[in-house]
Amino acid sequence: GESVGLHLPTLSVQEGDNSIINCAYSNSASDYFIWYKQESGKGPQFIIDIRSNMDKRQGQRVTVLLNKTVKHLSLQIAATQPGDSAVYFCAESGNQFYFGTGTSLTVIP
Amino acid sequence: GAVVSQHPSWVICKSGTSVKIECRSLDFQATTMFWYRQFPKQSLMLMATSNEGSKATYEQGVEKDKFLINHASLTLSTLTVTSAHPEDSSFYICSARDSGGTNEKLFFGSGTQLSVL
Numbered sequence: 414g415e416s417v418g419l420h421l422p423t424l425s426v427q428e429g430d431n432s433i434i435n436c437a438y439s440n441s442a443s444d445y446f447i448w449y450k451q452e453s454g455k456g457p458q459f460i461i462d463i464r465s466n467m468d469k470r471q472g473q474r475v476t477v478l479l480n481k482t483v484k485h486l487s488l489q490i491a492a493t494q495p496g497d498s499a500v501y502f503c504a505e506s507g508n509q510f511y512f513g514t515g516t517s518l519t520v521i522p
Numbered sequence: 523g524a525v526v527s528q529h530p531s532w533v534i535c536k537s538g539t540s541v542k543i544e545c546r547s548l549d550f551q552a553t554t555m556f557w558y559r560q561f562p563k564q565s566l567m568l569m570a571t572s573n574e575g576s577k578a579t580y581e582q583g584v585e586k587d588k589f590l591i592n593h594a595s596l597t598l599s600t601l602t603v604t605s606a607h608p609e610d611s612s613f614y615i616c617s618a619r620d621s622g623g624t625n626e627k628l629f630f631g632s633g634t635q636l637s638v639l
Contacts, residue, residue: 457566
């Protein structure tokens with residue numbers, strides 16, 4: 414399958430700080446990417462997506478950045494809250510749907 | 523947003539029995555559904571792609587006779603774990619892609635925790 418990987422397995426941030434979660438992908442033909450959040454014992458929840466014709470997309474407190482040159486995307490969470498504690502996955506959407514390793518985000522009150 | 527219902531959410535069974543997991547798209551049609559398996563503190567591993575009206579496409583290393591997939595309608599796919607053994611204990615998650623949607627976004631079920639005794 415395709416390789417969609419994350420750089421850091423764990424990340425701890427203070428409440429109120431900004432969080433940055435990174436993801437590398439290997440398929441240069443990928444044209445659509447999605448970030449998901451997964452809480453313990455639950456299925457993944459959609460956070461934000463981005464197409465390859467964009468470099469940046471903003472949502473509510475979240476921003477996704479795409480760098481096609483180095484095949485890298487990141488998820489930025491502004492003013493991180495305890496409720497943001499979860500595992501975050503990036504995924505590449507194509508005929509199949511492959512997920513990266515995941516980054517476990519812990520927000521310290 | 524689109525809703526995918528997965529049932530049951532938790533099942534405990536004896537070794538050697540078969541377990542069926544259902545995945546339903548409640549407010550959209552899905553010609554394609556995906557089945558994943560997830561171990562604790564690990565990522566989602568794609569097991570197979572379920573196509574309505576045709577055979578499922580299995581990922582390398584996944585036993586098709588062990589994990590039977592049926593996608594008989596545009597709103598329902600089932601995964602049957604046959605002759606389950608303790609090593610089949612895992613968290614199974616389905617997802618569906620809206621056939622009528624304009625993007626490729628996947629919607630996920632809430633997962634099924636399978637424990638085989």
